[in-house]
Each structure stands twice: as structure tokens, then as C-alpha cells.
Amino acid sequence: MNGSKRINSLRVSPIRKLMPYAKKCEENGIKVIKMNIGQPDIKTPKVFFDAMCDFDFEVLEYMDSRGIEELINAFIDYYKNFDIEFEYDDIIITQGASEAITFIFMAVCDLEDEILVPEPFYANYGNFADIVAVNLVPIATKAEENFSLPSIDVMQEKINQKTKAIMISNPCNPTGRVYTESELKTVVEIAEKNDLFIISDEVYKEFVYDDHRFISMASFKNIEQRIIILDSISKRFSCCGARVGTVATKNKMLIDNMMKLAQARLSVATLEQFGAAALQRVDPNYIKNTLDIYKNRRDIILEGLSKIDDVIYNTPEGAFYTIVKLPVDDAEKFVIWTLENIQIEGATLLITPANGFYSNDTDGIDEVRISYCIDDTDIKLGMEILKRALEEYPGRKA
Amino acid sequence: MNGSKRINSLRVSPIRKLMPYAKKCEENGIKVIKMNIGQPDIKTPKVFFDAMCDFDFEVLEYMDSRGIEELINAFIDYYKNFDIEFEYDDIIITQGASEAITFIFMAVCDLEDEILVPEPFYANYGNFADIVAVNLVPIATKAEENFSLPSIDVMQEKINQKTKAIMISNPCNPTGRVYTESELKTVVEIAEKNDLFIISDEVYKEFVYDDHRFISMASFKNIEQRIIILDSISKRFSCCGARVGTVATKNKMLIDNMMKLAQARLSVATLEQFGAAALQRVDPNYIKNTLDIYKNRRDIILEGLSKIDDVIYNTPEGAFYTIVKLPVDDAEKFVIWTLENIQIEGATLLITPANGFYSNDTDGIDEVRISYCIDDTDIKLGMEILKRALEEYPGRKA
Numbered sequence: 120m121n122g123s124k125r126i127n128s129l130r131v132s133p134i135r136k137l138m139p140y141a142k143k144c145e146e147n148g149i150k151v152i153k154m155n156i157g158q159p160d161i162k163t164p165k166v167f168f169d170a171m172c173d174f175d176f177e178v179l180e181y182m183d184s185r186g187i188e189e190l191i192n193a194f195i196d197y198y199k200n201f202d203i204e205f206e207y208d209d210i211i212i213t214q215g216a217s218e219a220i221t222f223i224f225m226a227v228c229d230l231e232d233e234i235l236v237p238e239p240f241y242a243n244y245g246n247f248a249d250i251v252a253v254n255l256v257p258i259a260t261k262a263e264e265n266f267s268l269p270s271i272d273v274m275q276e277k278i279n280q281k282t283k284a285i286m287i288s289n290p291c292n293p294t295g296r297v298y299t300e301s302e303l304k305t306v307v308e309i310a311e312k313n314d315l316f317i318i319s320d321e322v323y324k325e326f327v328y329d330d331h332r333f334i335s336m337a338s339f340k341n342i343e344q345r346i347i348i349l350d351s352i353s354k355r356f357s358c359c360g361a362r363v364g365t366v367a368t369k370n371k372m373l374i375d376n377m378m379k380l381a382q383a384r385l386s387v388a389t390l391e392q393f394g395a396a397a398l399q400r401v402d403p404n405y406i407k408n409t410l411d412i413y414k415n416r417r418d419i420i421l422e423g424l425s426k427i428d429d430v431i432y433n434t435p436e437g438a439f440y441t442i443v444k445l446p447v448d449d450a451e452k453f454v455i456w457t458l459e460n461i462q463i464e465g466a467t468l469l470i471t472p473a474n475g476f477y478s479n480d481t482d483g484i485d486e487v488r489i490s491y492c493i494d495d496t497d498i499k500l501g502m503e504i505l506k507r508a509l510e511e512y513p514g515r516k517a
Numbered sequence: 518m519n520g521s522k523r524i525n526s527l528r529v530s531p532i533r534k535l536m537p538y539a540k541k542c543e544e545n546g547i548k549v550i551k552m553n554i555g556q557p558d559i560k561t562p563k564v565f566f567d568a569m570c571d572f573d574f575e576v577l578e579y580m581d582s583r584g585i586e587e588l589i590n591a592f593i594d595y596y597k598n599f600d601i602e603f604e605y606d607d608i609i610i611t612q613g614a615s616e617a618i619t620f621i622f623m624a625v626c627d628l629e630d631e632i633l634v635p636e637p638f639y640a641n642y643g644n645f646a647d648i649v650a651v652n653l654v655p656i657a658t659k660a661e662e663n664f665s666l667p668s669i670d671v672m673q674e675k676i677n678q679k680t681k682a683i684m685i686s687n688p689c690n691p692t693g694r695v696y697t698e699s700e701l702k703t704v705v706e707i708a709e710k711n712d713l714f715i716i717s718d719e720v721y722k723e724f725v726y727d728d729h730r731f732i733s734m735a736s737f738k739n740i741e742q743r744i745i746i747l748d749s750i751s752k753r754f755s756c757c758g759a760r761v762g763t764v765a766t767k768n769k770m771l772i773d774n775m776m777k778l779a780q781a782r783l784s785v786a787t788l789e790q791f792g793a794a795a796l797q798r799v800d801p802n803y804i805k806n807t808l809d810i811y812k813n814r815r816d817i818i819l820e821g822l823s824k825i826d827d828v829i830y831n832t833p834e835g836a837f838y839t840i841v842k843l844p845v846d847d848a849e850k851f852v853i854w855t856l857e858n859i860q861i862e863g864a865t866l867l868i869t870p871a872n873g874f875y876s877n878d879t880d881g882i883d884e885v886r887i888s889y890c891i892d893d894t895d896i897k898l899g900m901e902i903l904k905r906a907l908e909e910y911p912g913r914k915a
């Protein structure tokens with residue numbers, strides 16, 4: 120009586136793996152500065168909670184599998200801010216972007232089909248791909264080159280008969296890159312040349328710093344049949360717990376296929392959908408203020424990194440993550456060693472070994488992902504801890 | 518640029534398929550008596566909504582992938598009412614029973630593995646199986662035999678090297694059967710003999726009528742490693758829209774595997790979990806009153822059926838469905854014809870052709886599923902419409 124083998128390939132989240140070490144610190148009264156998580160700390164807009172309390176139906180019923188009309192319309196209106204035009208039938212509300220990813224993979228790929236994805240990539244892309252028996256084919260990008268997409272020729276080498284799509288996260292978790300128009304055009308070119316879908320994860324679209332500009336894949340209107348956008352309210356409105364995301368595409372065949380999946384799971388949680396729909400009424404200053412807060416945090420990280428010797432880092436352009444290459448033998452060992460050995464003002468630091476964002480166990484071994492979903496003071500202290508840890512770590516490379 | 522082929526096999530829900538016909542009636546001012554749906558009409562306990570409004574965190578965060586502690590403990594306490602003992606680590610909260618089914622299929626089966634299931638069965642079992650590339654192998658049961666499970670020898674013939682589990686719905690959607698201890702023992706016997714898991718869908722456990730007694734598969738404690746229970750608050754507390762279900766098993770390997778799937782999708786909607794946890798405080802009379810209401814409705818249906826010639830029906834023992842064999846050429850045609858041709862007091866009737874609950878397109882062709890999630894007056898009228906429709910339907914069999 121054995122369980123299935125297919126789940127064995129799923130990797131434990133690079134974030135969760137270290138939780139026992141962090142827990143032990145906390146049990147010993149040591150504060151853990153958590154620069155590992157993607158859980159925003161900004162207050163969720165009150166209108167979300169108010170809308171849920173205003174719900175006045177007597178029976179909490181299944182909603183339409185596509186999502187409630189108010190919420191679909193809210194997304195349509197929201198996208199207009201980005202000059203993106205989606206219609207009602209182009210959108211399906213999903214249980215977070217997580218479900219959207221599964222729906223897209225299933226709708227695009229048969230068993231063992233392939234999707235290209237720039238690496239490092241969000242660890243759960245890999246898990247969802249394993250779950251639905253799709254192969255992610257990494258396109259290497261490097262810290263030394265600010266994780267720029269390679270030339271079309273390099274990408275072309277990865278394509279074969281089983282390649283069905285190319286997927287990007289823009290702004291990128293985990294690298295903090297915001298892709299340029301020129302890079303996006305390369306993606307379009309490779310898709311057109313090889314008849315691929317383009318899957319664009321745009322959940323961090325509101326978090327773009329300095330002069331960088333977010334360009335939605337949906338703005339390439341002449342290839343709209345190839346474009347699939349996945350999105351979520353989790354990050355921009357600090358409401359990860361709502362589990363409300365969306366998939367949007369002008370491709371009717373894909374939407375029809377994904378609707379079958381949506382119908383099988385019946386519907387998304389009702390009340391959280393009403394809360395999410397109300398977010399359309401949030402004062403635009405909420406997003407502006409949020410962006411200012413994250414930008415300031417990013418600047419603190421940059422200042423901290425500038426004081427540390429021998430690290431390779433870039434200026435994060437978007438999202439609230441950055442990948443940093445450290446002068447260490449093994450980032451996972453380093454992170455654990457730091458938790459166990461370094462404290463400043465009674466606090467230690469938890470960051471994420473970046474290996475989990477690579478498909479190969481031996482890649483990204485000296486890199487970490489640093490996130491900034493905590494307050495300025497803690498970030499400043501976190502960077503001091505990182506500096507000291509790198510100075511004292513026995514596995515430091517020359 | 519084609520989408521995947523694997524979604525093509527998904528069948529449109531037997532309920533949704535007829536919605537356009539019902540909609541047309543409503544547009545023409547005709548009331549449609551909906552004896553097709555599994556959406557309870559009883560009021561959701563107020564405590565659910567109150568708990569959500571009482572939520573006083575400032576950030577709507579991801580919760581633990583396993584589910585919130587309050588809710589897991591609420592399920593543990595609830596199961597004690599049935600003399601079932603689950604511990605914290607035996608339970609995972611899921612996005613409705615829907616997600617629980619997917620988790621279980623994935624954890625038990627590799628690609629193309631098989632699960633036995635008495636037929637007719639809940640249509641979405643088939644869809645979820647298709648989604649995760651598992652084959653459901655039907656065990657035929659018949660209206661003429663009150664959908665009793667066949668002998669162990671008949672089941673044994675369906676088993677091969679790829680068979681991993683046997684799955685039952687008890688009380689059964691769509692048949693209304695509550696399996697006897699003797700039938701459950703047959704399931705246990707076949708599982709032990711062939712080293713199978715037993716997947717028991719017990720979401721209707723509170724709906725059991727007359728002298729019938731619900732026996733949870735979890736009460737077979739000497740084979741607890743084989744048993745997987747799936748459950749949901751949707752039906753018993755009239756809150757399908759909460760999307761809160763659970764999977765419970767004493768098998769640690771399975772739980773560990775399913776936790777990986779839970780972690781990939783991060784967490785279940787936060788606020789709905791708090792609402793669901795509060796349901797543990799609902800006055801026990803709520804369930805008792807609900808049961809009385811459904812039992813009364815069932816009796817009205819039985820009285821109605823007793824007045825109709827040439828139908829084969831059983832006394833529903835549980836849940837709020839029954840399968841009825843009609844003297845018609847094709848139940849789907851009959852249902853559509855009824856919508857288009859029969860009205861009493863300005864109302865017509867929508868019931869579900871049962872073919873969708875069979876894996877083979879040609880089975881159950883003269884059967885319908887009747888549900889009773891509407892009020893007594895409408896049920897009474899619905900049965901009159903059914904009687905008249907059967908009298909006048911041109912495709913009636915002699």
C-alpha cells in the first residue's frame with residue numbers, strides 16, 4: 120500500500136525549509152528578522168473587511184465558477200489603468216495566482232509538454248509544473264548581468280516539438296527585474312517564431328521603482344491570441360489571505376478550457392470575492408503610499424549591500440525581492456549558520472537560499488533572495504547582521 | 518498554437534448543461550422549480566458571518582498551509598460526535614471537498630492508476646480524475662436494487678495491478694443510499710485483500726433518515742492506515758460558498774504528500790476559515806432542524822413519486838438526492854421537453870439527467886437525479902409537473 124511517486128518530485132519550499140531553525144531562535148528569545156517572506160506587512164485596505172461584513176445574503180452560496188460579476192468588472196476597470204482592455208469573457212477569477220498557474224499549465228500543456236522560463240524563477244512554478252506533469256525548461260540568467268534575458272538565439276536552442284509556451288514573471292520574483300520593452304519584444308519574437316503561448320505573471324505590476332516602466336504583455340495587441348496574463352490582488356493590496364487571483368486571455372479556446380477546470384472546482388470563496396471587488400474603491404493614494412514605502416526599504420537594502428565586501432548585487436527595479444550573490448561556499452549553510460551564530464541587539468536574520476529558485480540542485484548555490492516586507496528599522500538591522508555574518512562565516516570564500 | 522488535449526475529456530457538468538434552457542424559461546416569465554441543484558437553501562448560521570466580521574488583524578495574511586489551528590481543532594471536536602478520533606497532524610483543511618478530492622487522487626495514484634467507484638457517482642469525481650490523469654473504474658449499481666454494492670466477487674473482477682483505491686460517497690450523492698455495515702465491510706474486505714486505500718466522501722453524513730445509520734469509514738480502526746476521509750462544511754451548514762473542506766487520514770505518508778500539495782497552493786482563504794471554525798459553536802438544534810426539513814421534503818417527493826406510473830424509485834436514505842428511473846427514451850430529451858412544454862401554475866421543472874453520473878455515455882440514459890434543496894410547496898408542485906410531463910411526453914415508453 121504505497122502512495123504515488125509523483126509527489127516525491129515536489130520540493131519543499133525554500134522558505135519553509137528553514138522555519139524550524141527560525142522557530143528555535145524564537146523559542147530561545149532571539150528575534151528573527153524575516154527577510155525571507157513575500158507576505159506584505161502593509162495594512163490591508165479597510166474597505167475589504169467592510170465589504171465582507173456588509174454581505175447580507177442569508178445563505179452563503181456557490182458563486183459562478185467564473186467569479187462574481189462585481190469582481191470581474193473590477194479587474195476590467197483596473198486593467199484600463201494600464202491601457203489593457205479585457206472583456207468579461209476574457210477573465211476567470213481563481214483561488215489566488217496559484218490556481219491560475221495550474222489552470223494555465225493544464226490548458227496549454229499535455230503531459231510532458233514544456234514551458235520555457237527564465238531562471239531563477241518562483242519556486243512554486245516548478246511545483247505546479249510537477250503536479251500537472253509539465254516540464255519547465257530553464258533559460259539561464261545571471262546576477263552578473265542583472266538577470267537580463269539572453270539573446271533570441273540562446274533561447275531558441277531550448278525549443279523543441281514539446282515546447283508550448285514561454286513564461287515570465289514581470290516584475291520578477293525572485294530577481295526584482297522589470298523587463299525592458301526590448302526584452303519583452305524578444306519574448307514576443309521567440310513566441311511568434313515557434314508558435315508559443317506567452318504566460319505573463321504580473322502580480323507585482325504596481326511595484327516598479329525609479330524610471331523603470333512596467334509593460335504588460337497584454338499591450339502586445341497584435342499577438343493577443345498568444346498572451347495569457349496571471350494576476351492577483353495579494354501583493355498590491357496586502358491581502359494574500361484572500362486567495363483571489365485571476366487569469367485573463369483573449370484566447371477563447373484557452374478560456375473555455377480553463378472554465379472547465381473552474382467548473383470542476385465549483386467556485387472561489389464567496390465572501391473574499393466581495394471583499395476583493397470592493398478594493399476597486401480604494402483611494403489611489405493607497406498604492407502610491409505603498410510603493411513609496413517599498414522603495415524606501417529597497418534603498419535601505421542597497422545602502423546596506425554597498426557596505427558589504429564581495430557581494431554581487433543589482434538595484435532591484437521592481438517587486439520586493441532581490442537576488443544577491445554571496446562570497447560563501449553554500450548559501451543554505453550560511454543562512455543556517457547565521458541563525459545559529461549571529462545576533463545584533465538580540466536579533467538574527469533569516470533570508471532565503473536561492474537554490475530553491477533554480478531547477479538544478481547545484482545552481483544558485485551561493486545566492487540568496489532577500490525580501491523587504493518588514494519595517495525600515497528591521498531592514499537596517501538585518502543588513503548589519505548580514506554584513507557581520509559574512510565577515511565571520513567560516514565558509515567564506517576568499 | 519493549440520491548447521492541451523487533456524481538458525477535452527472533461528465533461529460539462531450535467532447540471533450546467535441545461536442552464537440555458539432554464540434561463541430561457543425565466544426570461545419568458547416562467548418560474549423554474551430547480552430540483553437539480555445541490556446548493557442548500559437553509560440559512561447559513563449567523564455565527565459564521567459574525568466571526569468574519571470579528572476578524573481584527575490589520576493584514577489579511579496567508580495562513581498555515583495545513584489550515585488555521587482553530588478550524589482543525591473544530592473538526593477534531595466535531596468528529597468526536599461520531600466516535601472518530603483524529604489528531605491535529607491527521608487533518609488538512611482544503612478549498613472545499615473539491616480540492617480534497619484532487620489532493621487524495623494525486624497522493625494515492627500515479628498517472629493512469631485506477632480507483633474503483635460505485636456507479637452512478639458524483640460527476641466531478643470523473644472530472645478531477647481526468648484532471649490528474651487517474652482512471653475511475655465503475656462498479657455498477659442499479660436502481661432496481663436500491664444501488665446496493667455488489668458482491669465482493671463482482672468487485673474483485675475490476676481489480677488489477679493499477680488499482681490503488683476504492684472510493685465511496687456515503688450517504689451517497691447522487692443515489693441517496695446510506696451504506697449498511699455489511700456493505701462497508703465488503704469494502705474493507707476488498708481493500709484488505711488487494712492492498713487498497715479506501716476513500717470515503719462523507720460530506721452528507723448529517724443527512725440520514727428513518728432508521729438508517731451513518732457509519733464512518735474511520736470507525737474501522739484496525740485498518741486506519743488505509744482510510745482517507747473527505748469532508749466539507751458546505752452541505753451541513755449551508756455554506757457552499759465558504760469553500761472549506763478537509764481531508765483526514767491516519768496515514769502519515771499520505772498526509773505528508775498532501776501537505777506538499779497544500780504548501781504549493783500556499784493556503785486556504787483566511788477569513789472563511791475563521792467563519793468555519795466558529796460553526797463549532799452552532800446550537801446542535803440547527804443540524805437537527807435542518808435534518809427535519811430535508812426529511813419532510815423527501816417524504817413529499819416519495820408521495821409524489823408514488824402517484825406516478827412506471828417509475829422505479831427507492832426511499833432515499835440520506836443526503837438530499839435520489840435517482841429515479843423514468844419510462845422515457847432519453848432523460849435529457851425529457852428534461853428539456855419538460856422545460857419547453859409543461860407548466861403548472863406558471864412554473865416548470867428542472868431535474869438532472871443522470872447520464873452525467875455514469876462514466877459511459879449510454880448508461881443511466883432513462884434516469885434522473887432529483888434533489889430537494891427548495892421549499893415544500895415548490896417540491897409538491899415540482900412532483901405534479903413531473904407527473905404531468907411523463908403523461909404527455911411523446912418519447913414515453915410503453
